[in-house]
Amino acid sequence: MKLYQRLHPGVNLGPTDPESHxxxxxxxxxxxxxxxxxxxxxxVLFATYAAMSIQGVAQGPSPxxxxxxxxxxxxxxxxxxxxxxxxxxILELKYRKNQRRLALWLTLTGLLGALxxxxxxNDYRILLAEHGAAPQTSGFLSAYYLLTGTHALHVSVAxxxxxxxxxxxxxxxxxxxxxxxxxxxxxxxxxxxxxxIGIFTFVYLYGVVL
Amino acid sequence: MFxxxxxxxxxxxxxxxxxxxxxxxxxxxxxxxxxGGIALFILLAVMKWWRPLWTDxxxxxxxxxxxxxxxxxxxxxxxxxxIEAAVMRSQQLAAYDGAGYLSADHxxxxxxxxxxxxxxxxxxxxITGLMNYVMPLQIGARDVSFPRLNAISLMLTxxxxxxxxxxxxxGKFSTGGWTAYPPYTGIxxxxxxxxxxxxxxxxxxxIGSTLTGxxxxxxxxxxxxxxxxxxxxxxxxxxTLCTSILMIFAMAxxxxxxxxxxLDRYADFHFFTNGDGGNMMNFANLFWLFGHPEVYILVxxxxxxxxxxxxxxxxxxxxxxTSLVCATMCIAVFSFCVWLHHFxxxxxSAGVNxxxxxxxxxxxxxxxxxxxxxxxxxxxxxIRFTVPMLFHINFLFMFVLGGSTGILLANPTIDFQVHxxxxxxxxxxxxxxxxxxxxxxxxxxxWFPKAFGFRLHEGLGRKxxxxxxxxxxxxxxxxxxxxxxxxxxxxxxWADPAYHIWFAIAMLGAAMILAGTALLIAQVVVSVKRRKxxxxxxxxxxxxxxxxxxxxxxxxxWNFAVVPTVFSQDAFDAAKCNGTAYQAPAxxxxxHVPRNSAIAPLIGLFACASAFGLIxxxxxxxxxxxxxxxxVVIVSSFNLDTEETIPADVVRAQNEAFLEAVxxxxxxxxxxxxxxxxxxxxxxxxxxxxxxxxxxxxxxEATT
Ligand code: HEM
Ligand SMILES: [Cu+2]
Numbered sequence: 001m002k003l004y005q006r007l008h009p010g011v012n013l014g015p016t017d018p019e020s021h022x023x024x025x026x027x028x029x030x031x032x033x034x035x036x037x038x039x040x041x042x043x044v045l046f047a048t049y050a051a052m053s054i055q056g057v058a059q060g061p062s063p064x065x066x067x068x069x070x071x072x073x074x075x076x077x078x079x080x081x082x083x084x085x086x087x088x089x090i091l092e093l094k095y096r097k098n099q100r101r102l103a104l105w106l107t108l109t110g111l112l113g114a115l116x117x118x119x120x121x122n123d124y125r126i127l128l129a130e131h132g133a134a135p136q137t138s139g140f141l142s143a144y145y146l147l148t149g150t151h152a153l154h155v156s157v158a159x160x161x162x163x164x165x166x167x168x169x170x171x172x173x174x175x176x177x178x179x180x181x182x183x184x185x186x187x188x189x190x191x192x193x194x195x196x197i198g199i200f201t202f203v204y205l206y207g208v209v210l
Numbered sequence: 211m212f213x214x215x216x217x218x219x220x221x222x223x224x225x226x227x228x229x230x231x232x233x234x235x236x237x238x239x240x241x242x243x244x245x246g247g248i249a250l251f252i253l254l255a256v257m258k259w260w261r262p263l264w265t266d267x268x269x270x271x272x273x274x275x276x277x278x279x280x281x282x283x284x285x286x287x288x289x290x291x292x293i294e295a296a297v298m299r300s301q302q303l304a305a306y307d308g309a310g311y312l313s314a315d316h317x318x319x320x321x322x323x324x325x326x327x328x329x330x331x332x333x334x335x336x337i338t339g340l341m342n343y344v345m346p347l348q349i350g351a352r353d354v355s356f357p358r359l360n361a362i363s364l365m366l367t368x369x370x371x372x373x374x375x376x377x378x379x380x381g382k383f384s385t386g387g388w389t390a391y392p393p394y395t396g397i398x399x400x401x402x403x404x405x406x407x408x409x410x411x412x413x414x415x416x417i418g419s420t421l422t423g424x425x426x427x428x429x430x431x432x433x434x435x436x437x438x439x440x441x442x443x444x445x446x447x448x449x450t451l452c453t454s455i456l457m458i459f460a461m462a463x464x465x466x467x468x469x470x471x472x473l474d475r476y477a478d479f480h481f482f483t484n485g486d487g488g489n490m491m492n493f494a495n496l497f498w499l500f501g502h503p504e505v506y507i508l509v510x511x512x513x514x515x516x517x518x519x520x521x522x523x524x525x526x527x528x529x530x531x532t533s534l535v536c537a538t539m540c541i542a543v544f545s546f547c548v549w550l551h552h553f554x555x556x557x558x559s560a561g562v563n564x565x566x567x568x569x570x571x572x573x574x575x576x577x578x579x580x581x582x583x584x585x586x587x588x589x590x591x592x593i594r595f596t597v598p599m600l601f602h603i604n605f606l607f608m609f610v611l612g613g614s615t616g617i618l619l620a621n622p623t624i625d626f627q628v629h630x631x632x633x634x635x636x637x638x639x640x641x642x643x644x645x646x647x648x649x650x651x652x653x654x655x656x657w658f659p660k661a662f663g664f665r666l667h668e669g670l671g672r673k674x675x676x677x678x679x680x681x682x683x684x685x686x687x688x689x690x691x692x693x694x695x696x697x698x699x700x701x702x703x704w705a706d707p708a709y710h711i712w713f714a715i716a717m718l719g720a721a722m723i724l725a726g727t728a729l730l731i732a733q734v735v736v737s738v739k740r741r742k743x744x745x746x747x748x749x750x751x752x753x754x755x756x757x758x759x760x761x762x763x764x765x766x767x768w769n770f771a772v773v774p775t776v777f778s779q780d781a782f783d784a785a786k787c788n789g790t791a792y793q794a795p796a797x798x799x800x801x802h803v804p805r806n807s808a809i810a811p812l813i814g815l816f817a818c819a820s821a822f823g824l825i826x827x828x829x830x831x832x833x834x835x836x837x838x839x840x841x842v843v844i845v846s847s848f849n850l851d852t853e854e855t856i857p858a859d860v861v862r863a864q865n866e867a868f869l870e871a872v873x874x875x876x877x878x879x880x881x882x883x884x885x886x887x888x889x890x891x892x893x894x895x896x897x898x899x900x901x902x903x904x905x906x907x908x909x910x911e912a913t914t
Contacts, residue, residue: 026355030428033458037420040462044499048470048481048492056480056487135479139487142479146470164844177850 020176031184035191038154042195045150046202049143053207056139063140063207066131072204075119076196079155082112083193086186093179099169106166109189113159120152144203151199154192161185213827214403219381231311235297240379269806271357272767273342276364278661280339281654283364284332287371291327292727294320299685299713299720305703306710317702318385319404323374325388326408329504330415331371333642336650337511338367338422341450344657345426347758347765348444350435350774355428357804358852359421365814366418370411372818373825377407381826384408387700389497390471392482392490397475403825405475409468410821416461416468416500419507423457426450435757437776441535444756444780445528448535449514452542456503456510459546464500467493476824494556498549506545508642510538512649513580516602519652520584522752523599524591525880525895527780530583537576537583544573554622555629563622570620577613581606592895594880596752597671598652604679605644605652612640615690630700633693639686648678651730659751659890663764664744668884670733677726685719688712748872748890751883755783760791762868763890768801768856771865786894792872798858798865805854812842 053063089105092098124145127133135145165185168178217223221240225233254260267275297312298320304310312320346354354360377383384404386395390412395405430451434443443451471493473479480488521528528534550558550566584606593599615637618624628634651674659665689697692712697704737744749763757774758765760782772795778784785791820835822828877891 026428026432029432030355030424033424033427037424037458037462040459041466044463044466044496048466048496051489051492052481052487056489058480058485058487060487135473135477137480137486139480139483139489142473142481142487146473146479146481164847168848172848172850175850181847 024176024180027180028183028187031187035187038191039195042147042150042198045143045147046198049147049203052139052143053203054140056143058138058140060138060141061131061133063144063203063210066127066133067204067207068126069204069208071119071123071126072200075116075123076200078112078116078119079193079196082109082116083190085109085112086189090183090186093174093182097174099174102169102174103166106162106169110159110162110166113155113162113189117152117155117159120148147203148199151192151195154188154195158185158189158192161188211828213823213829215380215826215828219403219826221379221381230313232313232316235312236316236378243375243378265806268811269808271361271804271807271810273346273354273357273360274661274765274767274769276357276360277339277342277344280335280342280364280367283368283371284334284336284339284650287327287331287335287374289727290375291324291332292724294324294327296717296720296724298324299717301702302704302713303710303717306707306713309703312702314702315382315385318700319383321700322384322387322408323377326384326412327371327374329388329508330412331367331374333508333646333650334415334419335367335371337453337508337646338363338419340515340650340653340657341426341453341511343661344653344758345447345450346429346433347660347761347769348447348756349430349433349438350757350770350776351429351433352769352773352801353433353804354425355433356425358807358809359425361807361810362813363418363421363425365810366414366421366817369814369818369821370414370418373407373411373414373821376822377404381407389501390468391497392471392474392493393484393488395471396483397478398483405471406825409472409475410824413465413468413472414817414821416464419457420461420465423454423461426454427458430454435770435773435776438781441532442776442779442781444514445517445531445534445538446511446514446756448538449510449517452538453507453510456507456542456545460500460503460507462500463496464504467496467500470496491553491556494553495549498552499546501552502549503545505638505642506541508646509649510541512646512653513538515649515653515656516584516605518756519598519602519656520587521780522656522754523594523596523602524588525594525753526587526591527755527783528583529586529589530579531779533579534583537579540576541573544569544576548573551620551622551625554625560622567620567622571617574613574617581610592880594883596884597655597666597668597675600672600675601648601652601655601679604675605648608644608679608682609641612637612644615640628693630698631693632689632697632699635699636686636689636693639682639689643682643686644679648682651678656752657758659744659746660749660758660763660765662741663747663762664737664741665746665751665884665888667733667737667740667744670729670736674726674729674733677722677729681719681722681726683719685716685723688715688719743886746888746890748868748875750782750892751888751890753783753786753880753883753892753894755780757782760785766864768803768861771795771798771861783894786892792869794866794869798862800858801856801861802853803856805852807846807852809842809846813839816842 085105086109089102089109092102092105133141135142162185165178165182168181172178218227222237225237254263267279270276298317301310301312301317301320342354342360346352374383381403384390384395384400384407386400386405386408390405390408393399395408430443430447470479470481474481474483474488480486482488482490482493484490517528517534548566548570550562551570554563554567584602615633619628619634619637655666655671689712692709695706695708697706697709746763749761749765750759751763752759757770757776760774761770774781782791816835816838818835820832820839823831823833823835872891875889875891876887877893878885878888879893880895882888883892
């Protein structure tokens with residue numbers, strides 16, 4: 001089978017264009033590899049957190065003292081919803097090609113992402129105000145803020161990226177390169193979702209239970 | 211406005227305020243940087259080289275030029291770091307019966323910059339540059355997968371190197387060693403800018419390397435020419451692939467560790483501090499999770515070079531290709547399972563130590579396989595003792611010795627005796643100099659004609675070898691001895707007079723290495739002068755075996771006029787044997803190449819400025835630099851027109867002229883390959899045919 005006959009999943013750039021498919025495959029594959037190295041970074045942060053959340057509590061509060069599951073659950077739902085709307089946006093791009101609907105789904109995705117970051121910042125505010133739990137308090141809290149903060153930073157970057165792509169969709173139109181970028185952003189977005197599930201499980205659920 | 215930066219931060223103020231030998235040495239080094247910078251500036255202006263420098267080089271995204279720039283960076287940084295090494299040696303010699311002439315603090319900066327530079331700004335750029343130049347040619351590709359990203363990786367590395375150079379003039383560098391262990395490098399024990407220089411220089415370099423790893427892995431997976439399946443790839447490409455995968459996985463822990471250290475220092479976090487729940491063992495874990503694979507990131511490409519060199523200059527296929535590939539992959543995987551041997555003595559249980567000790571020793575097995583394969587490649591080969599081959603034979607002996615002392619160190623009980631002693635310093639220089647550094651020197655001798663169109667002067671190369679190889683032995687073997695006698699590493703002065711003679715021998719060795727380095731420079735200068743008689747425009751001076759030798763030297767910007775199709779390993783050699791080499795293609799097509807772009811140098815510049823701001827707490831500079839980096843990325847992403855086209859006619863004209871020249875050239879045999887008769891058309895060795903009977907397996911594959 002030729003390379004271009006093995007279509008990659010996701011956005012089809014066009015049914016009969018082997019050349020751009022080959023080019024696309026290379027770019028998307030490269031992005032998968034980038035995601036892998038980003039995952040290594042997060043694994044390292046998870047490992048650090050795993051060690052610190054037990055041994056690094058020092059005089060500060062322990063996970064059990066400060067985590068509250070209900071806002072975190074809300075955040076999880078919001079982020080999952082944003083992944084869902086991003087999926088709808090990609091389907092729109094692929095099948096219906098209705099620019100307005102596409103813009104709508106993308107806007108919704110961006111807003112949900114922003115809401116997620118906002119909720120997380122609110123969590124931080126509560127931690128600081130009610131528990132006096134700053135990153136400077138203990139090794140555990142340093143690791144906690146670094147892990148969740150890196151995730152939040154990734155989401156924020158993804159939102160900026162989304163805005164840039166929205167502008168490009170408007171000015172350059174849904175041309176091949178822009179579609180491809182959108183597809184990569186979608187991969188990135190879904191990966192952040194998966195990482196958040198990890199954070200939800202290992203940081204919050206374990207933190208409250210153990 | 212200028213943060214912590216004051217006039218007193220300039221290195222020269224130290225010499226004025228409290229004159230001492232140590233301060234004068236520091237000021238001298240600073241002056242060299244400043245005067246060198248000014249001289250370079252004037253030279254470029256006088257020769258009117260600014261414009262070509264910018265348009266032909268700095269903005270280029272051609273993988274060959276990027277590769278060459280990487281190597282130039284590596285060589286410049288090597289000169290600095292090797293001089294520092296000699297200064298350290300002379301201090302240790304001078305410290306007999308006294309304190310020597312350097313302050314302990316200055317000595318600390320010296321071993322830190324020496325180590326940091328050698329690893330991150332010599333060895334890394336050297337292998338990256340070489341992989342950049344050679345790998346796409348070996349797989350028959352037009353370019354790497356992401357040419358602009360490639361240029362960005364280079365410029366980020368350059369930005370890091372510039373920071374280290376600036377530290378000679380403005381402020382001080384860290385004294386925490388290239389490993390920068392906290393809590394010593396924490397803010398409590400190391401206030402000031404030194405550790406911050408280390409953090410940001412290394413971070414920039416490691417981001418660049420991550421991107422390089424991604425780029426090269428994708429290139430090898432996706433851009434091989436038709437017929438080049440994985441098991442037809444030349445060995446150097448294989449090692450490049452494994453190295454790239456190591457880079458993808460290993461650089462992230464380093465980035466994480468250095469950023470956490472930064473958070474500790476800048477924002478009072480507690481990752482690695484003494485109190486408040488900090489855990490400095492975690493730094494050791496993260497650092498060596500990078501650091502151990504790092505040594506294989508460095509040595510695997512060198513192994514690739516050795517494989518190419520030994521088979522070419524033995525006129526034989528590499529022996530045991532499949533076993534070499536498997537060994538390479540084994541090493542790559544094992545390299546992630548041994549990091550703990552770097553801190554056997556730091557308090558984990560005996561069981562853990564034993565497990566990691568055994569894991570470490572296991573790496574000796576695939577490495578041993580490789581050594582045997584290289585030896586058996588020479589067996590019954592027609593060996594030519596060219597400069598790269600001399601380095602190779604030296605490598606075989608020395609690497610076995612260095613590897614053996616590594617196996618000794620892998621035994622925790624022995625490590626308890628000699629860790630942090632000069633024995634360790636002897637061990638790692640013993641593997642890294644004959645293995646990696648000389649590997650890169652051999653690679654330059656080997657591929658230089660491909661890159662520039664003329665060979666390097668053979669005689670001067672030999673002379674350099676005869677200084678470098680014995681110089682290395684003198685410089686480092688005494689350290690095994692005094693290391694066992696108890697001499698500790700990173701120590702500026704010492705008490706036992708029995709060390710004196712050994713330090714003297716080591717100094718002699720270092721001087722010989724300096725002389726050898728000077729000879730290498732002389733070799734390049736002389737070769738440039740005599741480039742007419744050394745010219746090899748036909749591109750195949752060594753009777754090469756892989757695709758890069760099938761094109762003119764220097765290689766045209768589009769690499770291959772028509773993307774080749776291969777049918778076996780050692781594709782070009784096979785083509786020469788069955789008479790299909792140098793055939794004119796039926797049809798030429800337009801070639802698309804990426805356009806030059808200022809993105810990469812701009813990103814490098816702003817990243818450097820931002821890091822400088824961070825180091826000196828000049829917050830506005832840090833923020834503006836950071837924002838500008840991303841502004842460049844975003845703005846340039848709106849430009850979709852990034853390619854230009856080279857018309858088929860241009861390609862045809864050049865290629866036909868090349869083929870015509872090849873047809874008319876007489877060709878040289880291996881006896882004359884170092885003479886001026888060598889124009890790059892090889893009369894291939896028919897050695898393998900003579901042994902066709904013995905090597906049926908080899909032959910059937912080579913001809914099918
Ligand atoms: C070419 C001649 C070289 C000489 C004469 C030399 C000499 C030295 C000396 C004197 C030290 C300090 C030893 C001590 O701790 O007391 C040192 C440390 C070191 N060298 Fe070299 N070196 C050379 C090449 C290299 C190369 C090629 C590399 C790596 C690519 C390298 C990497 C290092 C490292 C990582 C350290 C440890 C720095 C630290 O302690 O933090 N050296 N070398
Ligand atoms: Cu190691």
